[in-house]
Amino acid sequence: EAGVAQSPRYKIIEKRQSVAFWCNPISGHATLYWYQQILGQGPKLLIQFQNNGVVDDSQLPKDRFSAERLKGVDSTLKIQPAKLEDSAVYLCASSLVPWGSSYNEQFFGPGTRLTVL
Amino acid sequence: DQQVKQNSPSLSVQEGRISILNCDYTNSMFDYFLWYKKYPAEGPTFLISISSIKDKNEDGRFTVFLNKSAKHLSLHIVPSQPGDSAVYFCAARGSNDYKLSFGAGTTVTVRA
Numbered sequence: 001e002a003g004v005a006q007s008p009r010y011k012i013i014e015k016r017q018s019v020a021f022w023c024n025p026i027s028g029h030a031t032l033y034w035y036q037q038i039l040g041q042g043p044k045l046l047i048q049f050q051n052n053g054v055v056d057d058s059q060l061p062k063d064r065f066s067a068e069r070l071k072g073v074d075s076t077l078k079i080q081p082a083k084l085e086d087s088a089v090y091l092c093a094s095s096l097v098p099w100g101s102s103y104n105e106q107f108f109g110p111g112t113r114l115t116v117l
Numbered sequence: 118d119q120q121v122k123q124n125s126p127s128l129s130v131q132e133g134r135i136s137i138l139n140c141d142y143t144n145s146m147f148d149y150f151l152w153y154k155k156y157p158a159e160g161p162t163f164l165i166s167i168s169s170i171k172d173k174n175e176d177g178r179f180t181v182f183l184n185k186s187a188k189h190l191s192l193h194i195v196p197s198q199p200g201d202s203a204v205y206f207c208a209a210r211g212s213n214d215y216k217l218s219f220g221a222g223t224t225v226t227v228r229a
Binding site (some may be wrong): 004009031040041042043044045048055056091093105106107108109110111 | 121123126151153158159160161162163166206208215216217218219220221222
């Protein structure tokens with residue numbers, strides 16, 4: 001079974017530039033998550049999709065971050081414009097069901113390491 | 118606010134010995150706890166979990182202990198192997214909550 005795919009793996013940009021990350025979840029997983037992991041911290045949930053609808057985006061800085069999941073499969077996360085503090089690893093995860101059982105185990109992709117200069 | 122805390126950023130242990138990783142939480146609504154393992158340049162992978170109705174769950178060399186009254190859990194790895202060298206994240210969620218809260222992680226180094 002193929003895992004969660006993410007691209008690019010690394011990205012270096014200057015502040016105020018734009019950047020986009022792509023995620024392809026495990027086939028059949030209805031729930032998709034984007035996390036931000038700043039160095040020395042644990043992953044923090046930015047947004048969660050159930051199919052192509054947003055379940056929770058309460059921690060997404062909506063003035064600069066946006067995400068979409070067209071057709072309920074692939075997802076993109078965009079930052080525009082980027083700030084220095086956005087330097088982090090952006091992790092995408094997917095799960096079969098959203099919650100309520102052990103089957104909501106989240107499978108993570110390898111992440112995209114973003115450096116904002 | 119950090120609801121899940123891993124106060125030891127690193128742990129060094131000799132091969133064959135026991136590794137004990139600790140995790141504390143503050144949210145009394147948490148009732149499901151997970152440990153994830155992360156190698157460099159890879160995403161976290163699920164390791165083991167425990168529901169609040171249990172106080173122990175074992176899977177091979179890995180055992181998780183939960184002390185609800187103390188809001189504390191620990192992961193024991195026995196015996197430790199070089200391949201166990203990784204970052205370990207503790208995570209928690211409520212019974213009807215999808216959102217996982219993660220600790221900052223503990224880097225385990227197993228010395229040969």
